[in-house]
Amino acid sequence: MTSDVTHSLFYMLLARDRATAIHSRNVAKYAMTIGVALGLDSEDMKELYIAALLHDCGKVALPDKLLKTSRSYTRWEKQMMQQHVVIAKKLLVNLGFPKKIIDGIYYHHERYDGMGYVEGLRGESIPLFARIIAIADVFDALTSKRPYRDPLSIQQAIDVLKESKGQFDEELLDIFLRYINKSYVDTVKNI
Numbered sequence: 754m755t756s757d758v759t760h761s762l763f764y765m766l767l768a769r770d771r772a773t774a775i776h777s778r779n780v781a782k783y784a785m786t787i788g789v790a791l792g793l794d795s796e797d798m799k800e801l802y803i804a805a806l807l808h809d810c811g812k813v814a815l816p817d818k819l820l821k822t823s824r825s826y827t828r829w830e831k832q833m834m835q836q837h838v839v840i841a842k843k844l845l846v847n848l849g850f851p852k853k854i855i856d857g858i859y860y861h862h863e864r865y866d867g868m869g870y871v872e873g874l875r876g877e878s879i880p881l882f883a884r885i886i887a888i889a890d891v892f893d894a895l896t897s898k899r900p901y902r903d904p905l906s907i908q909q910a911i912d913v914l915k916e917s918k919g920q921f922d923e924e925l926l927d928i929f930l931r932y933i934n935k936s937y938v939d940t941v942k943n944i
């Protein structure tokens with residue numbers, strides 16, 4: 754059941770906001786790389802994939818002026834944007850998704866140093882899937898074109914990730930960076 758609903762939700766996101774859907778697909782691929790490196794079993798790999806693919810599915814409920822703007826957000830807009838994880842949680846709880854997937858999505862904007870949202874969790878109290886998705890999410894965002902900026906080069910993105918180490922689980926970040934090079938990123942992005 755979960756995989757049919759996962760695909761339906763993904764295609765809904767694709768129809769609503771293509772850029773977010775493509776980003777989500779990339780994040781799922783990067784998350785798989787970290788999952789394999791960690792030796793996760795097949796059930797965990799499947800759940801991690803679903804969590805990464807749907808990590809931003811709550812954005813379907815946000816207005817275009819938030820999703821497709823090229824300017825920075827006002828304080829109010831930022832708060833509204835942050836609701837995407839709350840919306841996703843409500844949606845997926847109602848659809849009967851497993852807790853591990855929902856937690857991976859709900860907490861993917863937490864930071865290892867406790868400065869993230871939605872609850873300000875820190876360290877390993879942040880669920881593993883969320884810590885993995887956080888790294889994959891930021892790396893793909895940095896290396897993708899945004900309405901307000903050009904993509905960073907792979908090296909620039911690696912430097913940003915290294916400089917913001919407090920934000921991420923260092924062990925997972927080190928694992929991820931071992932795999933990052935141009936041909937791998939091109940494969941993920943299908944360039």
Ligand SMILES: [Fe+2]
Nearest residue numbers: 808809861862
């Ligand atoms: Fe997000």
